[in-house]
Amino acid sequence: MRLRWGLIDVLVVLYALIPVLWIVSLSFKDPSTITDGALLPTKWTWSNYAGIFRNDDFTRGLVNSIGIGLIATFIAMLFGTMAAYAIARLTFPGKRALIGFSLLIAMFPQISLVTPLFQIERALGLFDTWPGLILPYVTFALPLTIYTLSAFFKEIPTELERAAKMDGATPFQAFWKVIVPLAVPGMVTTAILAFIFCWNDFLFAISLTSSSAARTAPATISFFTGGSQFEDPTGSIAAAAVVITIPIVVFVLLFQRRIVAGLTSGAVKG
Amino acid sequence: MAEIVLDGVSKRFPDGTTAVHDVNLTIADREFVILVGPSGCGKSTTLNMIAGLEEISAGELRIDGVRVNERAPRDRDIAMVFQSYALYPHMTVRENMAFPLTLAKTPKPEIAAKVQHAAELLDLTALLDRRPANLSGGQRQRVAMGRALVRDPKAFLMDEPLSNLDAKLRVQMRTSISRLQKRLGTTTVYVTHDQTEAMTLGDRIVIMESGLVQQVGAPQDIYDHPANRFVAGFIGSPAMNFLPAEVHDDGLHTVIGTIPVRRAGLPREVVAGIRPELFQDTRIRHGASFTGTVDIIESMGAEKLAYFTFEPGTSFTQETQVVARLDAKSPISEGDPTTLWYDPAAVHLFHPETGVNLTR
Ligand SMILES: Nc1ncnc2c1ncn2[C@@H]1O[C@H](COP(=O)(O)OP(=O)(O)OP(=O)(O)O)[C@@H](O)[C@H]1O
Ligand SMILES: [Mg+2]
Numbered sequence: 001m002r003l004r005w006g007l008i009d010v011l012v013v014l015y016a017l018i019p020v021l022w023i024v025s026l027s028f029k030d031p032s033t034i035t036d037g038a039l040l041p042t043k044w045t046w047s048n049y050a051g052i053f054r055n056d057d058f059t060r061g062l063v064n065s066i067g068i069g070l071i072a073t074f075i076a077m078l079f080g081t082m083a084a085y086a087i088a089r090l091t092f093p094g095k096r097a098l099i100g101f102s103l104l105i106a107m108f109p110q111i112s113l114v115t116p117l118f119q120i121e122r123a124l125g126l127f128d129t130w131p132g133l134i135l136p137y138v139t140f141a142l143p144l145t146i147y148t149l150s151a152f153f154k155e156i157p158t159e160l161e162r163a164a165k166m167d168g169a170t171p172f173q174a175f176w177k178v179i180v181p182l183a184v185p186g187m188v189t190t191a192i193l194a195f196i197f198c199w200n201d202f203l204f205a206i207s208l209t210s211s212s213a214a215r216t217a218p219a220t221i222s223f224f225t226g227g228s229q230f231e232d233p234t235g236s237i238a239a240a241a242v243v244i245t246i247p248i249v250v251f252v253l254l255f256q257r258r259i260v261a262g263l264t265s266g267a268v269k270g
Numbered sequence: 271m272a273e274i275v276l277d278g279v280s281k282r283f284p285d286g287t288t289a290v291h292d293v294n295l296t297i298a299d300r301e302f303v304i305l306v307g308p309s310g311c312g313k314s315t316t317l318n319m320i321a322g323l324e325e326i327s328a329g330e331l332r333i334d335g336v337r338v339n340e341r342a343p344r345d346r347d348i349a350m351v352f353q354s355y356a357l358y359p360h361m362t363v364r365e366n367m368a369f370p371l372t373l374a375k376t377p378k379p380e381i382a383a384k385v386q387h388a389a390e391l392l393d394l395t396a397l398l399d400r401r402p403a404n405l406s407g408g409q410r411q412r413v414a415m416g417r418a419l420v421r422d423p424k425a426f427l428m429d430e431p432l433s434n435l436d437a438k439l440r441v442q443m444r445t446s447i448s449r450l451q452k453r454l455g456t457t458t459v460y461v462t463h464d465q466t467e468a469m470t471l472g473d474r475i476v477i478m479e480s481g482l483v484q485q486v487g488a489p490q491d492i493y494d495h496p497a498n499r500f501v502a503g504f505i506g507s508p509a510m511n512f513l514p515a516e517v518h519d520d521g522l523h524t525v526i527g528t529i530p531v532r533r534a535g536l537p538r539e540v541v542a543g544i545r546p547e548l549f550q551d552t553r554i555r556h557g558a559s560f561t562g563t564v565d566i567i568e569s570m571g572a573e574k575l576a577y578f579t580f581e582p583g584t585s586f587t588q589e590t591q592v593v594a595r596l597d598a599k600s601p602i603s604e605g606d607p608t609t610l611w612y613d614p615a616a617v618h619l620f621h622p623e624t625g626v627n628l629t630r
Binding site for chain 1: 322
């Protein structure tokens with residue numbers, strides 16, 4: 001029984017990892033052996049990696065990705081935290097509508113927005129700029145942050161805010177000194193999810209940019225060409241793909257450890 | 271130190287529930303007042319209105335003669351101990367206790383001194399660097415108390431602070447709260463649904479039911495002179511026996527026989543209330559008596575509870591149970607016909623509809 005499950009596990013992991021292994025392998029292959037079909041490179045080389053970092057467009061794309069991703073995440077977290085706290089704690093007119101709308105946005109097919117956004121951003125001069133990407137990223141990251149954060153806030157006992165108020169805290173101090181520290185694991189998790197969303201986006205990045213001014217790394221990769229007409233960019237594309245995957249792997253490892261932290265134990269009775 | 275006045279205070283929730291109805295109460299400076307009543311009677315709501323955690327729908331709340339209805343909790347200078355303790359899990363015991371002082375921007379050395387003082391008072395010095403998660407229930411309770419008393423507030427509010435503790439610890443903490451309050455002399459409002467806590471802790475008890483204050487008074491006074499049937503049944507354990515009675519010339523006809531009480535101006539029917547501890551076994555024979563068969567005896571160590579059941583008779587249609595609280599040495603035993611004596615002058619009479627005590 002155990003053996004059978006173990007076998008299934010191995011199969012699933014292999015199924016999921018083979019494409020990843022393949023691209024890692026490709027990224028280390030010398031251009032002359034790139035089409036040899038071997039799983040392990042016969043001629044190892046770092047030249048693909050060296051090449052992409054010598055390529056200004058790619059390094060610029062990485063900078064854009066990091067910058068746009070961080071700013072969009074920060075804005076989404078700022079508003080998401082406040083909205084989520086309100087949803088978790090207050091009753092206010094329009095609360096259901098707010099929840100409904102954010103769910104709607106989360107479900108909305110993004111492709112249907114690309115053309116209108118393209119037109120709007122060109123008219124407003126936002127096309128091919130950082131804000132031009134930050135805006136749609138915030139829009140689509142917000143429902144995600146609102147949802148996950150309000151679930152985290154609901155976990156925190158209301159008595160803690162009441163206690164803070166009695167201890168002399170203003171509503172903001174109660175939020176900032178009591179609720180936020182307790183919600184930190186949830187906020188880190190949410191921020192990572194939001195950042196990964198921005199980092200992984202290809203659709204907006206390719207449609208709303210036209211130069212390396214705002215083009216993010218995934219979009220930049222699609223513009224890779226060989227050094228000459230006859231040179232195949234496969235190795236470089238593979239190396240770049242590996243490079244942009246690394247942060248995700250790092251984040252996921254972090255995120256796993258974070259989510260376990262049961263910070264709220266001991267607050268009430270327990 | 272402060273005097274707290276509730277002047278016609280009411281609470282109506284948005285959904286239409288009237289949780290507290292027209293409460294008039296003056297809590298004197300240094301007084302220890304207990305709010306007691308069954309679950310859902312509005313005790314917590316009343317306390318929360320004093321605290322400022324719940325808006326007052328009607329009436330006025332004054333602290334030291336100043337209207338505070340509109341003041342935020344932090345501007346009322348009142349500390350509160352919650353039933354769940356509500357300790358901040360991300361802070362150590364020291365930080366928890368220092369929190370109100372930190373918010374008030376008290377100088378650091380002063381904070382340290384005050385926390386140390388409170389910790390000594392509550393025997394918490396060894397635990398100052400622990401986090402709430404690593405404390406026992408009783409220790410958490412004391413930290414919650416400590417957080418309330420570090421800043422020397424005008425008044426303490428406590429909402430069932432002992433109800434999460436086991437029975438032994440509860441008794442222990444009860445006495446230490448009582449001692450602490452006497453020592454500090456801080457005006458205290460304490461909510462409980464436990465009538466033993468109510469009887470033993472406070473200077474005065476406020477008994478509430480369905481959002482209405484039923485009676486306010488010293489514990490002994492309430493026990494001796496309950497204003498109505500609800501109060502009589504709520505205070506005292508086991509609860510007072512209630513017997514439907516018909517008023518006749520020779521006294522009150524009840525299932526336990528005729529109670530020789532004659533009073534002018536009684537309605538045709540009343541409810542007679544006899545405390546279980548009023549009954550004496552046959553060794554002391556004076557006053558009135560009744561005879562019945564003991565169903566069950568519960569031995570409590572220091573005393574015995576004897577239960578009698580009276581079958582419905584010709585004039586009383588309900589089966590009635592009577593409980594007597596007797597000395598542990600009483601020779602009665604289950605199944606025996608037993609005669610118990612009581613002082614008819616100490617029997618309370620209640621109006622059958624309004625429940626008002628007619629003998630008060
Ligand atoms: N936010 C609210 N909205 C509507 N009704 C409420 C609200 N809070 C409390 N109530 C109602 O008000 C009444 C009094 O509640 P309260 O919490 O004061 O009772 P309590 O005496 O403290 O009871 P317990 O001993 O169970 O704590 C209850 O009937 C309760 O259902
Ligand atoms: Mg309550």
